Amino acid sequence: MPLSLLCFIALIRKRLSLRRRQLSPGNNLPISCKTQLKFLKPKKILELSAMLPCVQKVISDERISHIVDIGSGVGHASRFIAKQNPSCSILRIEAQSTLINKAENIDERFGKASKPANIFSAVCRLNLDSNIVSSFIEILQEADKANGTSFAQRNSRVLLLGLHPCGNLGSFMLRLFKGCGTCQGIVIVSCCYMFIDKEEDQKGGFPLSNFVEEQGIMRLSGQLKEQACHKAEFYLSRLLEQLKDPDNLAQNWRSIADIFLSKRDSKCSRTWFKFKKRSSGEGIVDFINKNLKLHKLTFLEKEEEELALELSVVDQWRTWAYYLVYIVKLSLGVVGECVILKDRLSFLLECGYSSKFEILFDPKESSRNVAIISSK
Incomplete structure (x- = not known):
């Protein structure tokens, strides 16, 4: 091959490796999980590096014993958390069986020595309606029955985790947090606002809080919600x-x-x-x-x-x-996102929970970058 082409290939590889190192601050990722980086895109490395310390603090402060990752995808977040917290049981809930299968295949690639023993999976979909709490408890009971765990027990202290749950799922995760007594903490970075209240049979995504409802903001246009997803x-x-x-x-x-x-x-x-x-x-x-x-x-x-x-x-x-x-x-999209996030935070504060915003990611790298963190 021409020497110029070889130099070009070497330059590109060096550039990509530098980019990956810049987006993956090693201090925030468990050393035992560093081999997982080859399965992650730079954007995901950035998100996990920023989110894991935040999750770890909630686990420590609230003495969390069980973690439920809703919309877990291929399980990158739950896999890192499992390595950091071997005493916690972690349940991945995902509606798409193909993603769960891929997550388990990635687990197997690390071998028995490094595969987390405290992580479990469930292929199911939460009911996004008034029965969401009972639906959630049934899922936990099925997981306990299949794996010998104790997610559904009354003395369990559960953390709800959601990295970019879409549309109404983010809203109903907050409703679930309020209605389920064992849920003691939640960390959620919302996503895909254009799907809030998209379906006629899934009303209840907006508004959540009395504060926003009292302002007369009962509906946001579809275009505004879509623009709210872009920085x-x-x-x-x-x-x-x-x-x-x-x-x-x-x-x-x-x-x-x-x-x-x-x-x-x-x-x-x-x-x-x-x-x-x-x-x-x-x-x-x-x-x-x-x-x-x-x-x-x-x-x-x-x-x-x-x-x-x-x-x-x-x-x-x-x-x-x-x-x-x-x-x-x-510019108006930014205003729309602020209204949605304010509504969700106000909902938690009206319930009497300790709640806050935290900007986790660089908006140029991950546009949905604001986490809502709450505990009871």
Whole structure:
């Protein structure tokens, strides 16, 4: 192979290794679990490195004997916690059996000597309704019956753990914490606010607190909740770079599609930012026609229409206006997230629990970065 290519490969590998080391402060991860890092993406290493000390403090302060990781995925968080707390029993609850199977396969790869003996799994889904407490207790009882554990016993002190539970699951975990007497602590970093109250049969995700309800905030728009999942810090620098060169059509593909659709049908102006990115090699006309089909509008066929379309988008004022609207929407998304988090924290405080916010992650690396920590 050419020497220049070998140098390039070596440079990339070095860069990736530096990146991984920067995102994984070793002081926060158990030495016995360092071999697990090869299974983790840099973002997950960053999240676990920041979250584990926080969880460890709650375990110590509240004398936790049992931990339930709800929405555990492939079990990275519970695996690290199990190594740090061999006296605690940990139950992973996950609705997708494929993720539990993958988690157990990763467990097996470490061998019998290093595999945590105090970690268990359950493939099931919590009932996100008024019966969530009884549903949770049934799951614990089934786990005790299958594994000889004591999660459901009255003297157990349970910590609920949720790293990015989606939508209503985060809200109902707080309801579960309130209703279940054995739950003594909760650490939760919420995610996917756009799914709150998405389903008609799962009402109760917002508002939770009397405080927010008294303010008259009974409903948030779907667009605001979706924007609340994105950190403005992540997008603004990129948008400002694009605004320096408004004539670059390759960077303004969304603007092109939005302007054209709004010309064909004024109702389509409300469909901004819902398009998927163009596939490699796809022309702008093909991209627009695909979205026209989605909205049941007539196709773009003539070349002169394409030329007229490009000329309309080159107009600097329209491009600036488009991106400025996007920036305003991002800013309002931050407000939406604050309202949701304030509602959840107020709910816990109204119950009389010791509760607080803690910013755990860098928002540029993990946009849902605010943890709610509470104990009884």
